[in-house]
Amino acid sequence: SQQGEEDPQALSIQEGENATMNCSYKTSINNLQWYRQNSGRGLVHLILIRSNEREKHSGRLRVTLDTSKKSSSLLITASRAADTASYFCATSDNTGRRALTFGSGTRLQVQP
Amino acid sequence: EAGVAQSPRYKIIEKRQSVAFWCNPISGHATLYWYQQILGQGPKLLIQFQNNGVVDDSQLPKDRFSAERLKGVDSTLKIQPAKLEDSAVYLCASSWDGEAFFGQGTRLTVV
Numbered sequence: 001s002q003q004g005e006e007d008p009q010a011l012s013i014q015e016g017e018n019a020t021m022n023c024s025y026k027t028s029i030n031n032l033q034w035y036r037q038n039s040g041r042g043l044v045h046l047i048l049i050r051s052n053e054r055e056k057h058s059g060r061l062r063v064t065l066d067t068s069k070k071s072s073s074l075l076i077t078a079s080r081a082a083d084t085a086s087y088f089c090a091t092s093d094n095t096g097r098r099a100l101t102f103g104s105g106t107r108l109q110v111q112p
Numbered sequence: 113e114a115g116v117a118q119s120p121r122y123k124i125i126e127k128r129q130s131v132a133f134w135c136n137p138i139s140g141h142a143t144l145y146w147y148q149q150i151l152g153q154g155p156k157l158l159i160q161f162q163n164n165g166v167v168d169d170s171q172l173p174k175d176r177f178s179a180e181r182l183k184g185v186d187s188t189l190k191i192q193p194a195k196l197e198d199s200a201v202y203l204c205a206s207s208w209d210g211e212a213f214f215g216q217g218t219r220l221t222v223v
Contacts, residue, residue, distance in 0.1 A: 031210055042116075042203060042214040043155070088154050092210060097167050098143055100205075100212055102154035 005103050006089060012109040019076040021106040023089030024069075030094040032065055034074050037086045037105070046074075046087075051094070081112045114138065116215035118204050124221045130192035133218045137185070137206030143167075144181055145212065146189050147203040155203055161187065194222045 007022045023032070031050045035043040049056045049065045049072070056063045062075040076083055086107050090100040117136040125131050137144050142163050147155035158177065160168040163184035172179070176195070181187040191198055199222045205212040 033211065035214075042216045043205075043212075045211050045213065048211055090212075097160065097162075098207065098210060099157055099160050099168050100145065100207075101157065102147075104154045 006087070006106040008106060009104070010107045010109070012111065013079055014111050015079060015081055017079055019079050019083070019108055019110070021074045021087050021108070023072045023074070023103055025072075025089075025091045025103075026070065027091075028094050029067075029091045030098075031092045032063075032072050033090045033092070033100065034061075034063060034072075035088045035090060035102075037088065039085075043088065076108075079108075079110045081110050084108060084110045116204055116206055116213050118202075118215035118218055120218055121216065122219050122221075124223060125194055127196055127222050128193040130190065131194055131220065132188050132190045133202050133204075133220075135187045135189070135204030135215060137187070137204070138208075138213055141206035141208045141213070142184070143207040143212075144187050145203075145205040145207070146179055146187070147205065149201045149203055149217070151200070158189070158202075191220075194220075196222050198222050 033048045034046040037043045047058045047063050049063050060077045065072045086105045088102050088105045090102045119134050144161040146158045149155040158172045159179045161181040164181045179189045201217040201219050203217045205214045
């Protein structure tokens with residue numbers, strides 16, 4: 001079953017604009033992670049935010065986490081054509097098993 | 113550092129045939145995952161190993177899917193017999209402290 005659900009399902013923007021993707025989940029988590037998947041390739045880890053953190057930055061990426069609303073957002077600033085990909089959130093529950101449960105993803109298209 | 117290796121990259125089989133996928137995780141990673149990703153969907157966890165023990169196989173269709181991780185390193189995932197709905201990309205990932213590293217996957221087409 002899918003734990004996280006990303007919103008929107010698809011997003012098309014112009015190069016240089018910011019892209020925001022949201023993720024909602026259902027159960028308590030240990031951490032939440034964002035991954036990128038280019039067409040035909042494996043998933044690449046972008047950033048991990050723990051349940052006791054509220055915001056994290058990595059380069060042009062900014063992730064926020066609101067555990068009270070069970071939601072997270074990924075902001076990509078100054079987007080580039082190379083950012084075109086599918087983005088997934090994945091949650092790790094707090095049972096200690098570290099199983100990653102993925103959402104259905106947001107397909108981002110950055111127009112040059 | 114070598115990444116997660118998977119083989120084969122592509123496989124086409126007829127329904128009711130059997131198929132096996134192989135995964136070599138990153139050295140030292142105790143946790144190994146197998147995911148199934150159907151086109152247009154997110155990855156779905158099939159099985160999770162911690163060293164050579166199974167942690168979670170609740171979504172593995174055990175009547176046709178099996179997996180093993182001998183000596184806590186390499187792993188194989190087998191489907192026998194395959195069905196048309198098994199057409200998907202099978203992803204292997206390994207982890208040490210929470211961040212998972214994925215292989216390129218095996219694209220399976222069942223005809």
